[in-house]
Amino acid sequence: MAYLDKHDDERVLEQAGVRVTAVRLLVWREVRRAFHDTFSLADLEDTLPTVDRSTLFRTLVSLTDAHLLHEIDDGSGAQKYCVCHHDDTRHCLGHVHLTCVRCHRTFCLKDVTIPNVPLPEGFAPEETEYVVKGICSRCNKE
Numbered sequence: 001m002a003y004l005d006k007h008d009d010e011r012v013l014e015q016a017g018v019r020v021t022a023v024r025l026l027v028w029r030e031v032r033r034a035f036h037d038t039f040s041l042a043d044l045e046d047t048l049p050t051v052d053r054s055t056l057f058r059t060l061v062s063l064t065d066a067h068l069l070h071e072i073d074d075g076s077g078a079q080k081y082c083v084c085h086h087d088d089t090r091h092c093l094g095h096v097h098l099t100c101v102r103c104h105r106t107f108c109l110k111d112v113t114i115p116n117v118p119l120p121e122g123f124a125p126e127e128t129e130y131v132v133k134g135i136c137s138r139c140n141k142e
């Protein structure tokens with residue numbers, strides 16, 4: 001079973017056009033294991049302390065370029081990322097995010113796709129961000 005899983009991860013990277021390396025495979029597995037919602041480079045450094053920061057950053061850029069990760073600017077000042085769970089990652093324009101202005105956590109609404117905005121002719125969209133800012137339920141109870 002473990003063998004099949006390993007194979008699947010490599011295949012996902014290859015199909016997205018990512019050259020498979022040990023560190024890319026490690027990061028790809030880690031982001032799906034460790035994070036349910038969005039994460040920052042600093043969060044990834046905490047869970048993978050043996051890999052240096054610049055390698056982690058470059059790996060995140062490769063996975064984002066390959067459309068396996070979404071990038072979110074939630075206004076916190078730290079770039080956030082999340083895993084794209086869309087079947088066709090290349091044509092996924094992303095999902096809605098909720099960001100808490102108190103604890104600065106950003107949650108994925110994976111099932112809520114970003115509404116289709118009519119764009120002027122000649123404008124080719126590459127990505128769309130839709131971030132709802134507010135107070136999360138945990139902070140609301142305090």
Ligand SMILES: [Zn+2]
Pocket residue numbers: 070083084085086089092093094095
């Ligand atoms: Zn997506």
Ligand SMILES: [Zn+2]
Pocket residue numbers: 100101102103104105135136137138139140
């Ligand atoms: Zn909060």
Ligand SMILES: [Zn+2]
Pocket residue numbers: 037038070081082083095097107108109
């Ligand atoms: Zn997300």
